[in-house]
Amino acid sequence: MLKYALKRILLLIPTVLGITLFIYFIMSLVPGDPAAMLAPQEATAEEIEALRVSMGLDKPMLIQYLRYIWNVLQGDLGVSWFTKKSVAAELVNRLPYTLTLGVMSTLIASIISIPLGTLTAVKHNTLADYVVTFLCLFFSAMPNFWLAILLQINFSLNTGWLPAFGMGTPAHYVMPVIAVCASSIASNTRSTRTWVLDVIRSDYVRTARAKGANEVTVVMKHALRNALLPIITGLGSSFAGVLGGSVVIETVFAIPGVSTYLTTAVGVRDMPIITGCIMVISIFVGIVNLLIDLLYSVIDPRVKYE
Amino acid sequence: MxxxxxxxxxxxxxxxxxxxxxxxxxxxxxxxxxxxxxxxxxxxxxxxxxxxxxxxxxxxxxxxxxxxxxxxxxxxxxxxxxxxxxxxxxxxVSMIFQDPMTSLNPVMTVNDQIEEVLKIHNPQMTKAERDKRVADILSLVGIAPERGKSFPHQFSGGMKQRVVIAMALVAExxxxxxxxxxxxxxxxxxxxxxxxxxxxxxxxxxxxxxxxxxxxxxxxxxxxxxxxxxxxxxxxxxxxxxxxxxxxxxxxxxxxxxxxxxxxxxxxxxxxxxxxxxxxxxxxxxxxxxxxxxxxxxxxxxxxxxxxxxxxxxxxxxxxxxxxxxx
Incomplete structure (x- = not known):
């Protein structure tokens, strides 16, 4: 298992190389010249050209990429073209916010959606099931920024219970986490219901009942564990989604996270930031996927990694 | 009668x-x-x-x-x-199910699945007594007791069927x-x-x-x-x-x-x-x-x-x- 984990971590290297190369390729296709954007308004064509040469933009895309990778290998993620600040330092500052948001919302989503989904599977086609199904549809249809604004109006503006934006205290996390995990609770509750329902009709669950096991044991011990694999896969991808895709939430709540950093950089084609962010995000997604795969083998003895 | x-x-x-x-x-x-x-x-x-x-x-x-x-x-x-x-x-009343391939829980060891019956119906039994019963019933159906630590997928179809039978018989x-x-x-x-x-x-x-x-x-x-x-x-x-x-x-x-x-x-x-x-x-x-x-x-x-x-x-x-x- 250790060997497998090591192999998977080593496999991250070509993955990250591929992803960053792809980013360089895509960005080279995007029209517009970063040097022209960066140069002062009154700069002449020569000055812009000189700037382009100094940034290395006159070289072919592949050379630019190799030069970047060479620097990364030496531990240098470069500086932002615009602010001239170190990308690595900025990421170290921002990553904790995004990671906390991701970990907390995924944890809370699992704590709520797995029991709720199991309950609706056990009580399927009853009133409780219909109510939960309705709520799930409601929350997965509601855009998260809208939920965020509603939360701000109710819990900050009208009541003053929670800080409306910014970061710092644990209270700052409450509303962003709710806004992020509402839709993932909704979708994971539904998928848990489906998977548990699937397992609960299987022969071995009937065997468990035939042994005289009580309903709680039947569901918790026999059904849920077998349904858990696809459920944690869903939760894992929710986590990955938060890392790169919570830009709207970070903007609404003014959280200085990785997503806003990345999106702002894309707008001005700040390549060191874009590649730096994507590299870090893909490493984390890779690690989460690895953890989920390792969890598979813990849950299901049929899954063995050599 | x-x-x-x-x-x-x-x-x-x-x-x-x-x-x-x-x-x-x-x-x-x-x-x-x-x-x-x-x-x-x-x-x-x-x-x-x-x-x-x-x-x-x-x-x-x-x-x-x-x-x-x-x-x-x-x-x-x-x-x-x-x-x-x-x-x-x-x-x-216990039942031997028809399809041994699907009647066993894939994520539990054979021992645990047989032992569960005893846990439910003979709560006064100690762990050692239960282990002994499970080992006995496994040898009775022709499975070496040490194989009980295996999972169903490591068994052949006939062996799974025998596990199902052992499970049905263990509580007599x-x-x-x-x-x-x-x-x-x-x-x-x-x-x-x-x-x-x-x-x-x-x-x-x-x-x-x-x-x-x-x-x-x-x-x-x-x-x-x-x-x-x-x-x-x-x-x-x-x-x-x-x-x-x-x-x-x-x-x-x-x-x-x-x-x-x-x-x-x-x-x-x-x-x-x-x-x-x-x-x-x-x-x-x-x-x-x-x-x-x-x-x-x-x-x-x-x-x-x-x-x-x-x-x-x-x-x-x-x-x-x-x-x-x-x-």
């Missing part, structure tokens, strides 16, 4: 989106203490549904008991509370429902399992309903036979009475004719003409009427009543009206 089980006029239907399937239609059956009954019938005749009904284990989303009752030791299983049912299942039930327990096994293992079950009956006086479509096994292993067709028992008697082939329901006769005779040189097997009864309809008359060579107009319109041809041997067929010879 005292009856351990009485099924009275049981009716079970499955309500699916496409159709209503009438699986069991007024089935009545009595089982004496210590009796081994072979329940014989084609696929879809209602054998498994009957067995599941006895444990009140029908899938409640689709199955519906529309009539009748099942009395186990004087109590109607359909009237039992949840906790009474839990006490019944696994310790009083009073009534064992064996749903084609040997279908998945090769002949040598089949013989071992049958011997094992026979020993259990002799040692503990376990009553059994042995569901099969193998008449050979019935002749060898069972004391009595019930033939099921279209969700009702159409013939019931001791093995000697039924296999004597003097008086048989036309369906039973044709079942016997399906067995190739080794003495004569026959090129082809003799199948029963026609098809199994469409379970979406309940015939007004005899369920076998359409396939029966003796079928009369009366058979199609009037349900035949139970006709005793001798003590303990009845046939549900108009042909046998007033044919009892020992009175």
């Amino acid at each position: 005292e009856n351990i089980l009485e099924i009275k006029n049981l009716k079970v239907q499955y309500n699916t989106d496409e159709a209503v399937v009438y699986a069991v239609n007024g089935l009545s059956l009595e089982l004496a203490k210590g009796e081994i009954l072979g329940l014989v019938g084609e696929t879809g005749a209602g054998k498994t549904t009957t067995a599941l009904s006895i444990m009140n284990l029908l899938p409640d989303a689709v199955a519906e008991v529309t009539g009748g009752e099942i009395i186990y030791n004087g109590k109607n299983v359909f009237g039992m509370s949840k906790s009474e049912l839990r006490d019944l299942r696994g310790s009083e 039930p009073s009534l064992l429902l064996a749903d084609e327990p040997t279908t998945a096994l090769d002949v040598t293992i089949q013989a071992q399992i049958l011997t094992l079950m026979k020993e259990l009956e002799e040692k503990l006086g376990t009553s059994m309903i042995f569901i099969t479509h193998d008449l050979g096994i019935v002749a060898e292993f069972c004391q009595s036979v019930a033939v099921i067709y279209g969700g009702e028992i159409i013939e019931r008697g001791t093995v000697e009475q039924v296999f004597a082939c003097t008086d048989n329901h036309p369906y039973t006769s044709s079942l016997f004719q399906c067995i190739p005779d080794l003495e004569t040189d026959e090129a082809r097997l003799k199948p029963i003409p026609g098809f199994v009864l469409d379970p979406r309809t309940v015939p007004k008359g005899c369920p076998f009427a359409d396939r029966c060579e003796h079928c009369t107009e009366r058979c199609r319109t009037e349900k035949p009543a139970v006709q005793y041809v001798e003590e303990g041997h009845f046939i549900k067929c108009h042909l046998f009206e007033g044919r009892r010879h020992d009175v």
